[in-house]
Amino acid sequence: MASSFKIGERFQEKVRDLLESESALSEELNALKDKSIIPFKTVRKLHKLLEENGHPVYLHELFEDSALHLPEVVKPPRNPQLVARLEKIKAKLANEEYKRITRNVNPQEMKHHGTLADFGREVRSVKAVVVTVFNFLVTVVAAFACSYLGSQYIFTETTARVIAAVIAASVVGLAELYVLVRTMEGDLGEP
Structure with a gap:
């Protein structure tokens, strides 16, 4: 979730101008000048100070070329017991699927391929046709x-x-x- 801005060139130029024209904001703006990321809390303070001092600068103008700063989400490491259990379940499901697919395959029938009984059945079938x-x-x-x-x-x-x-x-x-x-x-x- 965004909690700060990445400031752009326009913001830095405006801050320089505000530093030159306004002494009351100088401490707050000097603190902002060196940073490339500004938290929302500081933006609210800046907005409040600008309103109180009657400056004609609006926040949307300051942050026109800025972007929201989205912090990188750090994923917690997975529990090794959970990973082992998931692997065991996946293997079990794969084995069940294999058994389901091959349940009607009989290896004994495959060994007797081409016997005389099969030939007789085929001849009877052709004869009937x-x-x-x-x-x-x-x-x-x-x-x-x-x-x-x-x-x-x-x-x-x-x-x-x-x-x-x-x-x-x-x-x-x-x-x-x-x-x-x-x-x-x-x-x-x-x-």
């Missing part, structure tokens, strides 16, 4: 063929028959995709 895609394609192609052949009783032009078959195959394909997505959601455990 291939069968699902093949089933989807066969269903859409069969829906197209049935619609194309069945629409010959309704439409005589080939263009109309192809459009009807494409529409029927698209509807069947979308229905098949819907069922496939719902099945996959069930496999993943989502509602």
Whole structure:
């Protein structure tokens, strides 16, 4: 917290002028002349003396180029017991965080990387995907063929028959995709 001013050149010039013109203030101002820092208490006295003697000098003019003096804050040394305890708590928290992050990592599983059982699981997974895609394609192609052949009783032009078959195959394909997505959601455990 500020308790004094660092005086500037303007203050020193004004003090010299006041020393020459006023003898009643000379003792107080001589004491101020040699200092570079003036406490607020002395500034109040100076202000009071200037008011009493009727001087036309105002404080804001005197301290125009001056600045507040902020003393340096001295931090007390930290308690070594407190520092040791804080370090222990930080280490404990870091250890808990590490355990939380690595709780689902199993080192035994990492050693068995690339076993025949893993290969079998991957083959079954790929086989299921291939069968699902093949089933989807066969269903859409069969829906197209049935619609194309069945629409010959309704439409005589080939263009109309192809459009009807494409529409029927698209509807069947979308229905098949819907069922496939719902099945996959069930496999993943989502509602």
